Amino acid sequence: MATLTFKDFKSDQEVRWCPGCGDHAVLAALQRALPKVSQALGYEKERYVVVSGIGCSSRLPYYMDTYGFHSIHGRATAVSTGIKVANPWLTVWQACGDGDALAIGGNHFIHAIRRNIDINIILFNNQIYGLTKGQYSPTSKFGAITKTSPYGTVEHPFNPGSLVLGAKGTFFARSLDVELKLNEEIMTAAALHDGCSVMEMLTNCVIFNDGAHKAISDPEFRADRTIILRQGERMVFGKNSDRGLVFDGRKLRAVHIGEGGYTLDDILVHDAHANNIGLHMALAEMKGPDYPVALGVIRDVKDITYDDGVRDQVKEVMAKSKIHSVDELLHSGSTWEVTE
């Protein structure tokens, strides 16, 4: 098997996102991650299918030199599900936006997670409808002023992490568009995860919602306002790595190491594989000013996947049933003979 590189996943189509759009970086991360995934799992390029819905980020399949399906608004998750059930051998990646996956496609999104179908969903969250030029989305902050909310929204946003974990998701990761290396890591982990993987990418829309994530992405504060969770490592953050997360018996707390009697030993160790969803939920819901926003793989647990379940059941029934051809089916049950 020839070693695949970044270039193998780059299509000949001109990338048409706005200059400065966060989607460029996510695409680059994916094109860098897939050769590694291929190396790790022995996958050939023709095994990949990239599916999308409608929106800026959903143009992504055209920029990948793989099999691709640019479907309709909100329905990418359903199309991906069909592809994976039809042929579990394929490895399915999906690009979708916050409006696409969480508004019009919300139903498919939660049900794919509930079924734990083995697909890899990259959720581009720029908190705005970009392709239709600037309307608020289900992740826009309360009070966001947009073209359809000139006086500010009066609705609460979804936290995609809570939604995924609430639906008993088996894999959830979050990152910023600019975290190229972390994103490669996350995507590789998602590919290795057997089940529905959701990767929330906080992307910047330079035109309609510039700076939506600036409060955490700005290099000046990023280290203090985010925490990168890594399996088996202590939950330490801050410019000087002097802050950390502890569990005080009732809830998570962000503390300064060495202050208030907290030592490094008190800082929690991240276990994305822990079955208990409570701590993962608490981590996914952390926000400023009291907490850093959690990045990295927050949850990654094993469970039965839908596509395996379907395949195994077909096999099992095939082995048990007496009907193995349509002729046998037609003659099953009550029949009678008519003679001359």
Next chain:
Amino acid sequence: MQHKVIDLKDVVIRFSGDSGDGMQLTGSLFADMSAIYGNELSTFPDFPAEIRAPQGTVSGVSGFQVHIGSEGVETPGDFCDLLVAMNPAALKSNAKWCKPTAMILVDGDAFDEKGMQKAGFKTDNPFTELKVEDRAIIVAPISELTRESLKDSGLDNKAILKCKNMFTLGMACYIYSRPLEYIYLYLERKFAKKHPELIEPNKKVLSDGFNYAANIQAIPNTYTIAPSKHKKPGTYRNITGNQATAWGLLAASEKSGLPLFCGSYPITPATAILEELAIHKSLGAKTLQAEDEIAGICTAIGASYAGNLAVTTTSGPGLSLKTEALGLAVMAELPLVVVDVQRGGPSTGLPTKTEQSDLNQALYGRNGECPMPVIAAHSPSHCFDAAFTAAQIALEHMTPVMLLSEGFLGNGSEPWRIPSMADYPEIKPPFVSGVLPEGEKFRPFERDPETLVRSWAIPGQKGFEHRVGGLEKTHEGVLSTDPQNHELMVRERAEKVARIASRLPRLEILRGPAEGKLLVVGWGGTYGHLLGAVEEAGNVSYAHFDFINPLPANTEEVFSRFGKILVCELNSGQFVNYLRGILPQFNYVQYNKVQGQPFLVSELVDAIKKEI
């Protein structure tokens, strides 16, 4: 009184009762038994939308009509020879279906003051009030006799009363000289695993009902209906339209070598297709009960892209929800079978009643220029061939295909001579093969010059990586908003569908002269009724459309041989208006009914005679 056994050519029986009385089972058992006996038959279940509507009320009445005969059984029959009514409400809502010579059998125990009140009778004589007092009326204390029959069975009162449908069935078996053995076998099989304690009580009630009917003086004559002599030799079975649809799809899966994938959401009256496919995993069928109608079709589209024979099944309101995705399948040029088991509309409409009013939706219900082949099944067993053909066209022409069934067909049943799969053709999708020359890219929307069909590369095939989607593109699969390219692709997609006509069977005159003043035309599930009507009207020609888009290639030529075309359909005139648009030169007249009920042969005969 002398007991006479009279031989009849055919007989129509309508079982009716409360929706919890088991009338669907009673009717279908009677039908199955008659089929095995060798009769021709046709059935029509007519039930309320509520699973358990208020007990004893007219809205909760469930009916099952079965027409058995030795020849010429094309429909479930307009009116019945025997009406079984398990309560006053059933009598009230079904008395209108009695022939003047009909026998009416009622459970007298249900005709108490409370029952009469619930059914809304104003007097204490329901038969006079309904003007059926001159029919042969048998009032049997069915509930009481069932209780008496099972008093030592150890069953509680509720369980005992559940057996009263068997008492009724036993009586019907006596009247029409049906042996009980088949039903015994059925009961043994049905209860063997979960409720073996119910086998003997049910058998006992059945035979007590039979004996009771033999002993009372109220039934002077009994009847026999000889087995059909016109049947082609072979192995037969009973089949419903929904079952036949499912099996036809499985047959297409076998003949194409592609696994079947069905993504569907439960909806009346189409659900039984999904249920049936869910059973047959041993034939490789995968069913996905989706979170909604849209997911049903979108998972199917995904499965199609991945190389399965993909299907989604639904009824009118569900089809409305699938609309946008239908456009995607047309645009991506992926094979897909969409089954619409039509019911009364619009909106939720009449979920359990039959209609042909989704034709416009099937033909036109999409944004943009979005043509799709439309096929209609014409009888319960024909659903098998119609489903097979729909899948064949979808796979060989790379297009979604709409298969129209109807509640009347889906729930209705008839005996079917089991075909041999050896007589069905292999299905050959236009798969790409081999490897592309170095440096060359697959052109996903390049077309066969003859059929305009694109070729199909399945993910996993090395070197054929390509993208499909809802956006307009060139033959190379590159996105394009070029005006000329768009118009070219619109025309090609339409022409691709139009050219399917060349492979379709020709339109035939099924009855009557090859030319003349009047041609009666129908489509879909009205076939049996129309056949019966033209035979009765006599000397009139009849043609029936299984293929609606495209029309059979000789349609214009056939129509040109007649002075007038009478189009009969269960809607306000959707097919006739479609024909008027395509073939405006002919003189069309129409006969329509939109009552959620099939045609009556008698009303069709009147309509035809008016036009002769």
